[in-house]
Amino acid sequence: MKRLIAAALLAVSLPALADRLPLPGDTPASFRNECGSCHLAYPPALLAANDWQQLMGQLAQHFGSDAAVDRKTQQEISQFLERHAGSASRIGSAGAPPRISQSRRFKRQHHEIPARFWRDPRVKSAANCEACHAKAASGSFSEHDIAIPELRE
Ligand code: HEC
Ligand code: HEC
Structure with a gap:
Protein backbone atom coordinates (compact mmCIF):
# COMPACT_ATOMS: atom_id res chain seq x y z
CA MET A 1 0.00 0.00 0.00
CA LYS A 2 2.76 2.40 1.00
CA ARG A 3 4.51 1.62 -2.27
CA LEU A 4 1.40 2.43 -4.22
CA ILE A 5 1.05 5.78 -2.55
CA ALA A 6 4.70 6.59 -3.18
CA ALA A 7 4.30 5.66 -6.84
CA ALA A 8 1.20 7.82 -7.14
CA LEU A 9 3.01 10.77 -5.57
CA LEU A 10 5.92 10.30 -7.91
CA ALA A 11 3.61 10.28 -10.92
CA VAL A 12 2.05 13.52 -9.77
CA SER A 13 5.36 15.25 -9.15
CA LEU A 14 7.04 14.19 -12.39
CA PRO A 15 5.75 16.96 -14.67
CA ALA A 16 7.07 19.53 -12.19
CA LEU A 17 10.66 18.29 -12.44
CA ALA A 18 11.55 21.32 -14.53
CA ASP A 19 11.00 23.53 -11.50
CA ARG A 20 13.70 21.85 -9.36
CA LEU A 21 17.16 22.66 -10.67
CA PHE A 106 12.33 29.99 -21.53
CA LYS A 107 10.04 32.06 -23.74
CA ARG A 108 7.41 29.36 -23.58
CA GLN A 109 7.65 29.18 -19.78
CA HIS A 110 7.40 32.96 -19.43
CA HIS A 111 5.10 34.03 -22.23
CA GLU A 112 2.20 34.88 -19.92
CA ILE A 113 4.18 37.42 -17.91
CA PRO A 114 3.07 40.98 -18.70
CA ALA A 115 5.69 43.35 -20.12
CA ARG A 116 5.53 45.69 -17.14
CA PHE A 117 6.86 42.96 -14.83
CA TRP A 118 9.99 42.71 -16.98
CA ARG A 119 10.38 46.50 -17.12
CA ASP A 120 10.22 46.86 -13.33
CA PRO A 121 13.53 48.44 -12.21
CA ARG A 122 13.85 45.75 -9.53
CA VAL A 123 13.87 43.13 -12.29
CA LYS A 124 15.87 45.05 -14.92
CA SER A 125 16.73 41.97 -16.96
CA ALA A 126 15.23 38.58 -17.71
CA ALA A 127 18.67 37.24 -16.75
CA ASN A 128 17.98 38.36 -13.19
CA CYS A 129 16.15 35.16 -12.25
CA GLU A 130 16.30 35.85 -8.52
CA ALA A 131 14.21 39.01 -8.89
CA CYS A 132 11.14 36.79 -9.30
CA HIS A 133 12.31 33.32 -8.31
CA ALA A 134 13.04 34.01 -4.65
CA LYS A 135 14.75 30.65 -4.14
CA ALA A 136 16.60 30.38 -7.45
CA ALA A 137 19.94 30.18 -5.64
CA SER A 138 18.85 26.93 -4.01
CA GLY A 139 17.48 25.65 -7.30
CA SER A 140 13.76 26.20 -6.89
CA PHE A 141 11.85 27.68 -9.83
CA SER A 142 8.56 26.33 -8.50
CA GLU A 143 5.51 28.52 -8.78
CA HIS A 144 5.28 28.40 -4.97
CA ASP A 145 8.55 30.28 -4.70
CA ILE A 146 7.77 33.07 -7.13
CA ALA A 147 7.67 36.60 -5.75
CA ILE A 148 7.24 39.10 -8.56
CA PRO A 149 8.41 42.51 -7.25
CA GLU A 150 5.35 44.43 -8.41
CA LEU A 151 2.99 41.96 -6.73
CA ARG A 152 4.96 41.80 -3.50
CA GLU A 153 4.04 45.09 -1.90
C1 HEC B 1 32.21 40.07 -14.45
C2 HEC B 1 30.84 39.66 -14.28
C3 HEC B 1 30.43 38.29 -14.85
C4 HEC B 1 31.02 37.06 -14.62
C5 HEC B 1 32.26 36.77 -13.79
C6 HEC B 1 30.21 36.09 -15.34
N1 HEC B 1 29.15 36.70 -15.96
FE1 HEC B 1 27.68 35.80 -17.03
N2 HEC B 1 26.84 37.59 -17.39
C7 HEC B 1 27.32 38.82 -16.96
C8 HEC B 1 26.47 39.87 -17.47
C9 HEC B 1 26.64 41.36 -17.22
C10 HEC B 1 25.44 39.23 -18.21
C11 HEC B 1 24.26 39.91 -18.89
C12 HEC B 1 23.16 40.08 -17.86
C13 HEC B 1 21.94 40.77 -18.37
O1 HEC B 1 21.68 40.78 -19.56
O2 HEC B 1 21.17 41.26 -17.52
C14 HEC B 1 25.71 37.81 -18.14
C15 HEC B 1 24.91 36.84 -18.71
C16 HEC B 1 25.13 35.47 -18.67
C17 HEC B 1 24.28 34.47 -19.28
C18 HEC B 1 22.99 34.75 -20.04
C19 HEC B 1 21.85 35.05 -19.09
C20 HEC B 1 20.52 35.10 -19.80
O3 HEC B 1 20.12 36.17 -20.26
O4 HEC B 1 19.91 34.04 -19.94
C21 HEC B 1 24.84 33.26 -19.03
C22 HEC B 1 24.29 31.91 -19.44
C23 HEC B 1 26.06 33.50 -18.27
N3 HEC B 1 26.19 34.85 -18.06
C24 HEC B 1 26.92 32.52 -17.83
C25 HEC B 1 28.11 32.76 -17.16
C26 HEC B 1 29.09 31.75 -16.82
C27 HEC B 1 28.98 30.28 -17.19
C28 HEC B 1 30.09 32.38 -16.14
C29 HEC B 1 31.36 31.76 -15.59
C30 HEC B 1 32.31 31.25 -16.55
C31 HEC B 1 29.74 33.79 -16.05
N4 HEC B 1 28.55 33.97 -16.68
C32 HEC B 1 30.50 34.74 -15.40
C33 HEC B 1 28.41 39.03 -16.16
C34 HEC B 1 29.27 38.05 -15.70
C1 HEC C 1 9.73 38.86 -14.15
C2 HEC C 1 9.84 37.72 -13.26
C3 HEC C 1 10.66 36.50 -13.69
C4 HEC C 1 12.00 36.47 -14.05
C5 HEC C 1 13.00 37.62 -14.07
C6 HEC C 1 12.30 35.08 -14.35
N1 HEC C 1 11.19 34.31 -14.19
FE1 HEC C 1 11.04 32.29 -14.45
N2 HEC C 1 9.05 32.36 -14.11
C7 HEC C 1 8.35 33.48 -13.70
C8 HEC C 1 6.95 33.13 -13.53
C9 HEC C 1 5.83 34.07 -13.06
C10 HEC C 1 6.84 31.75 -13.87
C11 HEC C 1 5.59 30.90 -13.88
C12 HEC C 1 4.97 31.09 -15.22
C13 HEC C 1 3.68 30.35 -15.39
O1 HEC C 1 3.43 29.39 -14.66
O2 HEC C 1 2.92 30.74 -16.31
C14 HEC C 1 8.18 31.30 -14.23
C15 HEC C 1 8.50 29.99 -14.61
C16 HEC C 1 9.79 29.50 -14.72
C17 HEC C 1 10.15 28.11 -14.91
C18 HEC C 1 9.17 26.95 -15.02
C19 HEC C 1 8.90 26.41 -13.66
C20 HEC C 1 7.98 25.20 -13.70
O3 HEC C 1 7.10 25.15 -12.86
O4 HEC C 1 8.18 24.33 -14.56
C21 HEC C 1 11.51 28.04 -14.95
C22 HEC C 1 12.38 26.79 -15.08
C23 HEC C 1 12.00 29.39 -14.82
N3 HEC C 1 10.94 30.26 -14.68
C24 HEC C 1 13.33 29.74 -14.83
C25 HEC C 1 13.81 31.05 -14.85
C26 HEC C 1 15.20 31.41 -15.02
C27 HEC C 1 16.33 30.41 -15.15
C28 HEC C 1 15.27 32.77 -15.00
C29 HEC C 1 16.48 33.64 -15.22
C30 HEC C 1 17.31 33.33 -16.38
C31 HEC C 1 13.91 33.27 -14.81
N4 HEC C 1 13.05 32.20 -14.74
C32 HEC C 1 13.56 34.60 -14.73
C33 HEC C 1 8.87 34.74 -13.49
C34 HEC C 1 10.17 35.15 -13.79
Missing part, protein backbone atom coordinates in the same frame (compact mmCIF):
# COMPACT_ATOMS: atom_id res chain seq x y z
CA PRO A 22 19.64 22.47 -7.79
CA LEU A 23 23.31 22.60 -8.76
CA PRO A 24 24.60 19.03 -9.27
CA GLY A 25 26.66 17.36 -6.55
CA ASP A 26 29.84 17.55 -8.63
CA THR A 27 29.63 21.31 -9.17
CA PRO A 28 33.21 22.64 -9.02
CA ALA A 29 33.91 25.48 -6.57
CA SER A 30 35.22 27.47 -9.54
CA PHE A 31 31.76 27.47 -11.09
CA ARG A 32 30.12 28.84 -7.94
CA ASN A 33 32.87 31.40 -7.42
CA GLU A 34 33.50 32.60 -10.97
CA CYS A 35 30.10 32.15 -12.55
CA GLY A 36 28.15 33.10 -9.46
CA SER A 37 29.97 36.35 -8.72
CA CYS A 38 28.03 38.68 -11.06
CA HIS A 39 24.75 36.79 -11.32
CA LEU A 40 23.09 33.55 -10.31
CA ALA A 41 25.26 30.48 -10.92
CA TYR A 42 22.80 29.36 -13.58
CA PRO A 43 21.73 25.70 -13.57
CA PRO A 44 23.67 23.96 -16.39
CA ALA A 45 20.55 22.15 -17.61
CA LEU A 46 19.12 25.43 -18.91
CA LEU A 47 21.40 25.60 -21.96
CA ALA A 48 22.48 22.99 -24.47
CA ALA A 49 26.09 21.77 -24.59
CA ASN A 50 26.95 23.59 -27.83
CA ASP A 51 25.62 26.86 -26.39
CA TRP A 52 27.71 26.48 -23.22
CA GLN A 53 30.68 25.75 -25.46
CA GLN A 54 30.12 28.94 -27.40
CA LEU A 55 29.68 31.02 -24.25
CA MET A 56 32.77 29.55 -22.57
CA GLY A 57 34.81 30.25 -25.70
CA GLN A 58 34.27 34.00 -25.50
CA LEU A 59 34.46 34.84 -21.79
CA ALA A 60 36.62 37.91 -22.35
CA GLN A 61 33.67 39.45 -24.21
CA HIS A 62 30.83 38.26 -22.05
CA PHE A 63 27.75 40.47 -22.48
CA GLY A 64 29.86 43.57 -22.15
CA SER A 65 31.83 42.16 -19.19
CA ASP A 66 35.21 40.51 -18.94
CA ALA A 67 34.56 37.12 -17.33
CA ALA A 68 37.81 35.48 -18.44
CA VAL A 69 39.34 32.76 -16.24
CA ASP A 70 42.62 30.84 -16.52
CA ARG A 71 42.83 27.92 -18.92
CA LYS A 72 42.53 25.19 -16.30
CA THR A 73 39.47 26.76 -14.70
CA GLN A 74 37.94 27.34 -18.12
CA GLN A 75 38.29 23.64 -18.91
CA GLU A 76 36.96 22.54 -15.54
CA ILE A 77 33.86 24.73 -15.85
CA SER A 78 33.29 23.85 -19.53
CA GLN A 79 33.42 20.14 -18.83
CA PHE A 80 31.05 20.51 -15.91
CA LEU A 81 28.55 22.56 -17.94
CA GLU A 82 28.62 20.21 -20.90
CA ARG A 83 28.26 17.17 -18.64
CA HIS A 84 25.02 18.55 -17.20
CA ALA A 85 23.75 20.50 -20.20
CA GLY A 86 20.12 20.27 -21.22
CA SER A 87 18.70 18.72 -24.35
CA ALA A 88 19.20 20.96 -27.40
CA SER A 89 15.91 19.92 -28.95
CA ARG A 90 13.91 20.67 -25.81
CA ILE A 91 15.57 23.99 -25.09
CA GLY A 92 15.53 25.21 -28.67
CA SER A 93 17.57 28.01 -30.17
CA ALA A 94 19.02 30.35 -27.52
CA GLY A 95 20.40 33.03 -29.83
CA ALA A 96 23.98 34.23 -30.32
CA PRO A 97 25.55 34.81 -27.92
CA PRO A 98 23.35 32.22 -26.24
CA ARG A 99 21.10 33.32 -23.43
CA ILE A 100 18.92 31.13 -21.25
CA SER A 101 16.40 33.96 -21.35
CA GLN A 102 16.36 33.87 -25.17
CA SER A 103 15.80 30.14 -25.46
CA ARG A 104 12.60 28.86 -26.93
CA ARG A 105 11.81 26.93 -23.75
